[in-house]
Amino acid sequence: MSNTHILLVCATGMSTNMLVSKMRKAAKNHNLEVTITAVSANEADARLISQEIDILLLGPQVRYMKSKFLKKVKEKKIEVHVIETKDYGMMNAEKILLEALNLREIKND
Template identity: 40%
Template sequence: MDLPRLHVLLVCNLGASTGIMVAKMREIAQNSKALANTDVKIDARPAGELRDYVTEYDVVLIGPQIKHLYDNLKKICDQYEKPIAIISTEDYGMVNGGNILKQALRLVLGNRS
């Protein structure tokens, strides 16, 4: 895969509830042959701090528990041309870091020009 970097920001209510998801996604990325030559960074932050951190990331994923904030968060991401999406309730609930990492990859690759 020709992707020099993949910096993913998971946004939730306080930034704490996605900690397990971040750990799982980091583990999957570290063990991925496809991402072996990619600078991968995955973090979680509170939604209220998005404007402070959005420029450091390539894609923003929102926890399903705050999907009601999507429109406001999308406006911020659009200002910086960052793709944004809501994590599915199923993947979030099952801590399916693989699917969420794939979602981030699809968004970043689809956003490249």
């Protein structure tokens, strides 16, 4: 798998910092080539324009924005997923990472 860029979006961009760190560690443990960054919902539009994003993960607190993001990234074929509240709250980084990558693989098959 080539380098995959995952962008996490939450309300302020702060609550996902610990999750990003744990996801990077999980990726390293699985020898996965991924770039993982986090931004606030307000910053997401600029990132989607300025960077090549493969997967957009929305924190549970911004799940209501999913349809908005789906419309924005339709032409770019970016996967958009909402992180499950339980996994987000427990910082289950490995599960979140692997589910996002697996969903992308299934769609690309």
